[in-house]
Amino acid sequence: MVPFSSVATAxxxxxxxxxxxxKQVFFEGFVNRLAASDGVLLGCSRKGVxxxxxxxxxxxxxxxxxxxVYEFNLTSKNFVAIRxxxxxxxxxxxxxxxxxxxxxxxWQPTTGPSVFKGVYSYVNAGKNLFCCHKGGVSRSKxxxxxxxxxxxAIKNDKVPMRYELVVSGETAIAxxxxxxx
Numbered sequence: 575m576v577p578f579s580s581v582a583t584a585x586x587x588x589x590x591x592x593x594x595x596x597k598q599v600f601f602e603g604f605v606n607r608l609a610a611s612d613g614v615l616l617g618c619s620r621k622g623v624x625x626x627x628x629x630x631x632x633x634x635x636x637x638x639x640x641x642x643v644y645e646f647n648l649t650s651k652n653f654v655a656i657r658x659x660x661x662x663x664x665x666x667x668x669x670x671x672x673x674x675x676x677x678x679x680x681w682q683p684t685t686g687p688s689v690f691k692g693v694y695s696y697v698n699a700g701k702n703l704f705c706c707h708k709g710g711v712s713r714s715k716x717x718x719x720x721x722x723x724x725x726x727a728i729k730n731d732k733v734p735m736r737y738e739l740v741v742s743g744e745t746a747i748a749x750x751x752x753x754x755x
Contacts, residue, residue: 599630609646609653614677616653618644623655625678637672637681649698653678656693671696671705684718694736700744706737711748 575620607618614624623637623644637644643658653674668691672681684696694707703714704724711725725748730737736753739746 600624600633602754603635607644607646609648611648611653612677614653616646616655616678618646618745623678623681627677636674636678644694647696649696649703650674654684654696655681656696695739697741697746699741699746702746704739704746704748706739706748708736711737711739 599618603620605617605619605624607616609616613627615630617624617626617633619633619635620641622639622642623635624633625636626633637655639657645656645658646657647654655672655674655689657670657672671684673684674681684722694706696703696705698704701715703718705712705714705721708727710723712721713724714721725737727737728750734753735750737748738751739748741747
């Protein structure tokens with residue numbers, strides 16, 4: 575999966591054609607995140623998570639969440655949509671972590687330990703899943719059925735910090751970042 579970020583004020587998604595030409599393919603407001611895998615594009619729009627399978631020509635809203643902000647990850651078995659923590663939306667019940675096993679067509683809540691409030695990233699590294707959240711970093715050795723906290727969050731009242739995960743081969747790397755605006 576290739577993640578892309580764009581400025582929240584972007585007004586369109588444009589498709590790249592070997593660098594020769596660009597065509598506007600989305601006309602319904604901004605898109606602040608894009609992800610691509612095996613011909614499927616996912617984006618985060620003002621309506622929720624949108625999906626295209628034809629290079630961006632047509633888009634369907636597959637996870638409605640007015641004004642929700644999502645990051646996308648891909649594990650060995652599914653897409654994962656991570657809802658940004660602390661973002662106020664019109665949704666009555668925003669679920670922080672959802673997954674799709676059918677290339678983004680349908681989404682189901684993903685279970686985790688009770689500390690999974692404020693999920694930041696969720697990755698697959700080798701045979702393990704890792705999740706960064708407000709409580710720190712947790713690992714699952716059984717595809718998300720059970721979790722163990724492997725690194726507690728850094729507590730600092732003056733400078734808010736959080737972890738972000740990246741993967742290199744079968745290794746997950748937790749990077750400590752400034753968590754403020």
